[in-house]
Amino acid sequence: MTVRWTELVVFAALFVLVTALGFYAARWQRGGTLDHLDEWGLGGRRFGSWVTWFLIGGDLYTAYTFVAVPALIFGAGAMGFFALPYTVLVYPLVFLPLLRLWSVSRVHGYVTPADFVQGRYGSATLALLVAVTGIVATMPYIALQLAGLEAVLRTMGLNGGGLAGHAPLFIAFVILALYTYQSGLRAPALIAFVKDGLIYLVIIAAVIILPAKLGGWGSIFDAANAKFTATKTPADGILLGPNNQLQYVTLALGSALALFLYPHAVTGALASRSRTVIKRNMVALPAYSLVLGLLALLGYAAIAAHTKPIVNAATGRADSNTVIPMLFEGQFPSWFAGIAFAAIGIGALVPAAIMSIAAANLWTRNIYKAYLHRDATTEQECRQAKIASLVVKFGAVALIVLIDPQYSIDLQLIGGVIILQTLPMVAIALYTRWFHIWGLVAGWVVGMGWGLTLLYGIPNPASGKQHFGGSALALNKLSFLGWHPFAGSQLQIYVGFVALIGNLVIAVLVTIVLRQLRVFNGTDQTTPPDYLEDEGSPNLKPVAGMLR
Amino acid sequence: MSSRPPVQRRWSGWELLLLVPLVSLFTPLYNGDEPRVLGFPLFYWAQFLFVPLGVICVAVVYLKAGDRR
Numbered sequence: 001m002t003v004r005w006t007e008l009v010v011f012a013a014l015f016v017l018v019t020a021l022g023f024y025a026a027r028w029q030r031g032g033t034l035d036h037l038d039e040w041g042l043g044g045r046r047f048g049s050w051v052t053w054f055l056i057g058g059d060l061y062t063a064y065t066f067v068a069v070p071a072l073i074f075g076a077g078a079m080g081f082f083a084l085p086y087t088v089l090v091y092p093l094v095f096l097p098l099l100r101l102w103s104v105s106r107v108h109g110y111v112t113p114a115d116f117v118q119g120r121y122g123s124a125t126l127a128l129l130v131a132v133t134g135i136v137a138t139m140p141y142i143a144l145q146l147a148g149l150e151a152v153l154r155t156m157g158l159n160g161g162g163l164a165g166h167a168p169l170f171i172a173f174v175i176l177a178l179y180t181y182q183s184g185l186r187a188p189a190l191i192a193f194v195k196d197g198l199i200y201l202v203i204i205a206a207v208i209i210l211p212a213k214l215g216g217w218g219s220i221f222d223a224a225n226a227k228f229t230a231t232k233t234p235a236d237g238i239l240l241g242p243n244n245q246l247q248y249v250t251l252a253l254g255s256a257l258a259l260f261l262y263p264h265a266v267t268g269a270l271a272s273r274s275r276t277v278i279k280r281n282m283v284a285l286p287a288y289s290l291v292l293g294l295l296a297l298l299g300y301a302a303i304a305a306h307t308k309p310i311v312n313a314a315t316g317r318a319d320s321n322t323v324i325p326m327l328f329e330g331q332f333p334s335w336f337a338g339i340a341f342a343a344i345g346i347g348a349l350v351p352a353a354i355m356s357i358a359a360a361n362l363w364t365r366n367i368y369k370a371y372l373h374r375d376a377t378t379e380q381e382c383r384q385a386k387i388a389s390l391v392v393k394f395g396a397v398a399l400i401v402l403i404d405p406q407y408s409i410d411l412q413l414i415g416g417v418i419i420l421q422t423l424p425m426v427a428i429a430l431y432t433r434w435f436h437i438w439g440l441v442a443g444w445v446v447g448m449g450w451g452l453t454l455l456y457g458i459p460n461p462a463s464g465k466q467h468f469g470g471s472a473l474a475l476n477k478l479s480f481l482g483w484h485p486f487a488g489s490q491l492q493i494y495v496g497f498v499a500l501i502g503n504l505v506i507a508v509l510v511t512i513v514l515r516q517l518r519v520f521n522g523t524d525q526t527t528p529p530d531y532l533e534d535e536g537s538p539n540l541k542p543v544a545g546m547l548r
Numbered sequence: 549m550s551s552r553p554p555v556q557r558r559w560s561g562w563e564l565l566l567l568v569p570l571v572s573l574f575t576p577l578y579n580g581d582e583p584r585v586l587g588f589p590l591f592y593w594a595q596f597l598f599v600p601l602g603v604i605c606v607a608v609v610y611l612k613a614g615d616r617r
Contacts, residue, residue, distance in 0.1 A: 078591060081591075081592070081595065084595050084596070084598075084599075085572040085573065085595060085598065088569055088572050088595075088598045088599055088601075088602045089569055089570065089572065089573075089602070091602060091606055092565075092566040092567070092568075092569045092602055092605055092606055093566070095566060095606055095609065095610075096563065096566070211587075216587050217586060217587030217588055218584065218586075218587030219587070220587070221587060221588070221589055221592075238581070238589060238591070239579055239580065239581060239589070239591050240575060240579050240591075245575040245576075245579065248575060249573045249575060252572075252573065253573060279610045280610070282606050282610070283603055283606050283607045283610055286599050286600075286602055286603050289599050290596065290599055293592075293595070293596055293599070297592070
């Protein structure tokens with residue numbers, strides 16, 4: 001395949017622009033010191049409504065959105081549209097808990113969700129579980145961003161085979177790693193303006209021009225319907241079938257509950273200046289959901305336009321992630337395709353940076369400082385976090401090089417199942433301390449074990465995989481020690497949801513026993529008013545960077 | 549921090565509005581092709597409508613429910 005030079009030049013120019021912004025960001029809205037996690041890891045904790053909107057929007061609506069969701073719609077139809085109800089549900093659900101988390105974190109100076117758990121329960125074990133879960137769940141999420149970036153690079157003709165074929169991705173990531181190291185959270189915050197601007201531009205153009213070229217939305221849906229009717233699989237189609245509606249609903253709800261348990265989402269929220277900033281954003285962020293829904297439907301446009309995914313030279317298989325890039329390549333002039341590729345590529349860099357910062361914060365605060373170097377100074381903490389952000393990024397690169405990017409979405413679904421198991425420890429703990437530490441630990445062990453076992457047992461006939469073939473579990477496979485309560489049912493359900501229910505049941509049972517036995521349940525560093533404090537209160541812990 | 553006046557968490561009836569978007573989990577409501585709007589099957593345009601519904605619910609809670617939560 002030949003290199004598409006026009007696209008590559010446009011892409012490279014925009015990439016250079018955001019690289020310059022990334023390095024410049026270290027000086028933007030700068031506080032007194034960068035050698036503190038409040039500054040490097042949370043951007044000084046004083047982002048206003050606009051910056052937060054771009055930052056969280058850039059953080060949550062990732063390359064996954066732009067590449068993998070439309071690819072899912074392209075391949076399976078209506079099921080892939082779960083992303084829309086997912087992002088509709090998330091804001092009403094997290095509105096109140098997120099405000100409480102913001103307040104208590106500002107009163108006590110918490111940087112990570114695990115910091116909060118440590119303060120709430122006085123248990124380093126519990127905090128460690130939350131931190132490890134967060135890091136493990138974030139890694140494949142970063143890898144997914146890389147898969148998106150690589151899909152674009154390969155579409156532009158940088159489609160080499162073997163290890164050398166990953167070189168362009170590697171170079172892009174070294175640059176990202178360097179400016180994240182230097183500027184911390186300010187780099188993705190500033191780049192997010194460019195990213196979101198490009199995305200809105202591209203999607204508006206696509207939504208107007210593509211239907212006009214392809215005969216209107218009606219015929220796009222009809223073309224998709226014809227394709228799915230022709231296939232033998234009953235599970236696909238432009239509407240949900242009898243067996244996948246429960247999966248659709250539980251996946252949307254489970255993903256919505258999981259989103260703000262991810263460390264990078266919490267990082268974005270804690271970087272904001274006040275409760276008002278968060279409230280306004282919970283109202284304004286769904287603007288991205290509309291874009292997400294429209295983008296998802298480009299998967300159908302790709303069917304109508306007879307788009308073919310390109311074959312990844314490193315794996316020898318068609319890479320479904322290249323469907324959307326190829327759609328733009330086929331339907332738009334080269335220069336505009338270049339802009340679209342840059343939007344996707346930069347759309348991968350912003351969340352990858354925030355995720356690596358969030359994972360680095362977890363490592364530093366809840367593993368390094370809690371276990372390895374208890375009396376680390378704030379400077380040492382910050383240096384440790386910067387190095388950890390590099391390690392996390394290269395771990396994600398290794399994941400993508402060693403594993404077929406085709407599975408990136410499955411990897412991320414596994415991450416979602418895992419992170420959901422911290423819901424009782426983090427989200428419920430914002431409201432009540434009723435659960436016992438060891439009840440939560442037992443629930444986590446059962447939820448993780450069960451969730452991973454179920455995922456292991458799910459085959460994917462389409463890709464010929466025996467294990468980890470997706471997150472939809474047929475109910476007839478559900479068994480409790482040999483008892484099949486739903487034998488014969490082909491209804492599918494989201495594994496994460498099942499595992500969370502198991503987690504909660506065990507946590508409740510163990511808690512009841514331990515409370516009866518009056519086993520010590522740790523000390524609570526927080527008080528009820530801590531969860532309600534707002535900007536300007538004298539009870540907030542001063543932010544390091546403000547002390548200039 | 550012990551000298552703070554006690555602040556009570558107050559539930560507001562408005563907050564129940566946050567549960568309204570859960571209606572989007574009821575698939576029989578919208579899992580159909582007809583009627584189409586601008587070529588979009590019901591399944592798609594109905595779910596797009598849930599976006600402004602969610603925004604309105606959250607916005608009303610933001611404006612009406614007071615701050616002490």
